Amino acid sequence: MEEEAAAERSNLAGVRHILLVLSGKGGVGKSTISTELALSLRHSGKKVGILDVDLCGPSIPRMFRVQDNDVHQCDSGWVPVFVDQDKSISLMSIGFLLEKPDDAVVWRGPKKNALIKQFVADVAWGDLDFLIVDTPPGTSDEHISTVEALRPYKPLGAILVTTPQAVSVGDVRRELTFCKKTGLRVLGIVENMSGFVCPHCSECTNIFSKGGGEELAKHAGVPFLGCVPLDPQLSQSLEEGRDFIQEFPKSSAFPALARIAQQILDGTSQRSS
Amino acid sequence: MAEAPCGPQPEDCPGTNSAQAGRAAACQGCPNQRLCATGAAAPDPAEAAELRERLRSVKHTILVLSGKGGVGKSTFSALLAHGLAADEAKQVALLDIDICGPSIPKMMGLEGEQVHQSGSGWSPVYVEENLGVMSVGFLLSSPDDAVIWRGPKKNGLIKQFLRDVDWGEIDYLIVDTPPGTSDEHLSIVQYLSATHIDGAVIITTPQEVSLQDVRKEINFCHKVKLPIIGVVENMSGFICPKCKNESQIFPPTTGGAEKMCQNLNVSLLGKVPLDPQIGKSCDKGQSFLSEAPESPATLSYRNIIQRIQEYCDQHHFHEEKII
Numbered sequence A: 001m002e003e004e005a006a007a008e009r010s011n012l013a014g015v016r017h018i019l020l021v022l023s024g025k026g027g028v029g030k031s032t033i034s035t036e037l038a039l040s041l042r043h044s045g046k047k048v049g050i051l052d053v054d055l056c057g058p059s060i061p062r063m064f065r066v067q068d069n070d071v072h073q074c075d076s077g078w079v080p081v082f083v084d085q086d087k088s089i090s091l092m093s094i095g096f097l098l099e100k101p102d103d104a105v106v107w108r109g110p111k112k113n114a115l116i117k118q119f120v121a122d123v124a125w126g127d128l129d130f131l132i133v134d135t136p137p138g139t140s141d142e143h144i145s146t147v148e149a150l151r152p153y154k155p156l157g158a159i160l161v162t163t164p165q166a167v168s169v170g171d172v173r174r175e176l177t178f179c180k181k182t183g184l185r186v187l188g189i190v191e192n193m194s195g196f197v198c199p200h201c202s203e204c205t206n207i208f209s210k211g212g213g214e215e216l217a218k219h220a221g222v223p224f225l226g227c228v229p230l231d232p233q234l235s236q237s238l239e240e241g242r243d244f245i246q247e248f249p250k251s252s253a254f255p256a257l258a259r260i261a262q263q264i265l266d267g268t269s270q271r272s273s
Numbered sequence B: 001m002a003e004a005p006c007g008p009q010p011e012d013c014p015g016t017n018s019a020q021a022g023r024a025a026a027c028q029g030c031p032n033q034r035l036c037a038t039g040a041a042a043p044d045p046a047e048a049a050e051l052r053e054r055l056r057s058v059k060h061t062i063l064v065l066s067g068k069g070g071v072g073k074s075t076f077s078a079l080l081a082h083g084l085a086a087d088e089a090k091q092v093a094l095l096d097i098d099i100c101g102p103s104i105p106k107m108m109g110l111e112g113e114q115v116h117q118s119g120s121g122w123s124p125v126y127v128e129e130n131l132g133v134m135s136v137g138f139l140l141s142s143p144d145d146a147v148i149w150r151g152p153k154k155n156g157l158i159k160q161f162l163r164d165v166d167w168g169e170i171d172y173l174i175v176d177t178p179p180g181t182s183d184e185h186l187s188i189v190q191y192l193s194a195t196h197i198d199g200a201v202i203i204t205t206p207q208e209v210s211l212q213d214v215r216k217e218i219n220f221c222h223k224v225k226l227p228i229i230g231v232v233e234n235m236s237g238f239i240c241p242k243c244k245n246e247s248q249i250f251p252p253t254t255g256g257a258e259k260m261c262q263n264l265n266v267s268l269l270g271k272v273p274l275d276p277q278i279g280k281s282c283d284k285g286q287s288f289l290s291e292a293p294e295s296p297a298t299l300s301y302r303n304i305i306q307r308i309q310e311y312c313d314q315h316h317f318h319e320e321k322i323i
Helices: A002-009 A030-043 A109-122 A141-153 A166-182 A212-220 A232-240 A254-272 B033-038 B045-054 B073-085 B151-164 B183-192 B208-223 B256-264 B276-284 B296-314
Strands: A015-022 A048-052 A072-074 A077-079 A089-093 A128-134 A157-162 A186-191 A224-227 B058-065 B092-096 B116-118 B121-123 B125-128 B131-135 B170-176 B199-204 B228-233 B268-271
Touching: A015 A030, A015 A141, A015 A166, A015 A254, A030 A048, A030 A089, A030 A128, A030 A157, A030 A232, A030 A254, A077 A109, A109 A141, A109 B151, A141 A166, A157 A166, A157 A212, A166 A186, A166 A212, A166 B276, A186 A212, A186 A254, A212 A224, A224 A254, A232 B208, B045 B151, B058 B073, B058 B183, B058 B208, B058 B296, B073 B092, B073 B131, B073 B170, B073 B199, B073 B276, B073 B296, B151 B183, B199 B208, B208 B228, B208 B256, B228 B256, B228 B296, B256 B268, B268 B296
Parallel strands: A015 A128, A015 A157, A048 A089, A048 A128, A157 A186, A186 A224, B058 B170, B058 B199, B092 B131, B092 B170, B199 B228, B228 B268
Antiparallel strands: A072 A077, B116 B121, B125 B131
């Protein structure tokens, strides 16, 4: 009861839904999917925040072209960085706290855990429809601390991202176990980098194989949210911090990303009814 | 409100990764003192002696690092091991210290293998007579088993891997690491300070999102005084098998690894193009170098492996005899 009361007064009191983006495997597109999901939800009129708890490799600030911004304090805590005038997307990342972008954060677990607790408790998010939590690969300090710190706020669940290959799926199986053990609901699996359509001749090549994510979802009994193909335009947009959803609605990746966002929205409207 | 752990460091801060972290006189009063002190310290002299003894027979040690996940560290480590072990006269060891996401057993075709104990310690799992492998993957009973450990426990296992595995006489010890600059990386550098590390090979893809993490890794290497053998740019272009046109799937918007290496004065060992066969071979547990000997990617890998060998030969470590 005390925990619930504290949750009501906290900086996360105005956040309607919290969802985590996990993998287990590195480099599968967690930050990419977090960013594109945020953009999609914004285009559906939602207010979104992204909390980047990857302390060693914070990718989120650059994906919105705000990597040079600073974080300011207010009475309730840290003010998140807004990516535009509308304040429809706000971010928090260790990337904003580094003096120089190339500074390595060489911290052991306990120090990482302390910052994550602060990130969860001390960022003045205000009112948000969604808070997306982008994580580093693995099942270690950052993940344990994030789930523990978020528990009183009852997160919606987790999206797990994989590439199609067995080597990736192998790690994501372990992440599923992590979710089970920590009581985190799995909203579904996304199979990223699933096929590449040559822009010259339209031949589709499965560079990182195909189907592993879908099979895993079936095997584990969790929803399959869809396949997102490799699209160099998407990679380029992210590098340059542009709005991919706005600029490339004809891209092969766009329908897949839009479908994932729609399933999340459908899931939340089901939950509240 | 609690102070931000990223606050100003005291003058004469010994460094958060030093053995004196949290313990030096300058640490008194620093808000992070307790945090620094709870990290695993460098091994004590007795432990260091034990590690030194165990690793005495290792001629060359190479760390494969990145900073960024999913750029091909494990793939490269596996192929480096295969490449070096092609010379049957050389004894090669591959140590996988990615505790949460151990990919090496699968890539080496050793899934399901278990570690055996003998009088002289844990036996590595052998792929060939001259190529032995160790990974936490061999200690797990099911592919769904998750290793949900905080830092100190991971450090303990890494120490065990170095202290308790009976590698025998090795020409090359290759250490595959997880992404990041955290417990595993600090620990391996600290524990291996008991012996000698020839250097680190750093893997990246051409994209800025990778390079920004790799620059941090390069800084980490400088901080802990780890020599850098060079950088490998992976996934560097894709040639369509049908029309043979090249596409940059991970475009080098800021000049790729080449520009970064120029700016930071580190060696670019080579660029490896994307080849769908690489992923397939990894999933099957076969060596891509053997499965696709004609691929441009194989040629790149072989050139890079040769450069690494040359580096090791030139920087030959003369073992100090402890009297």
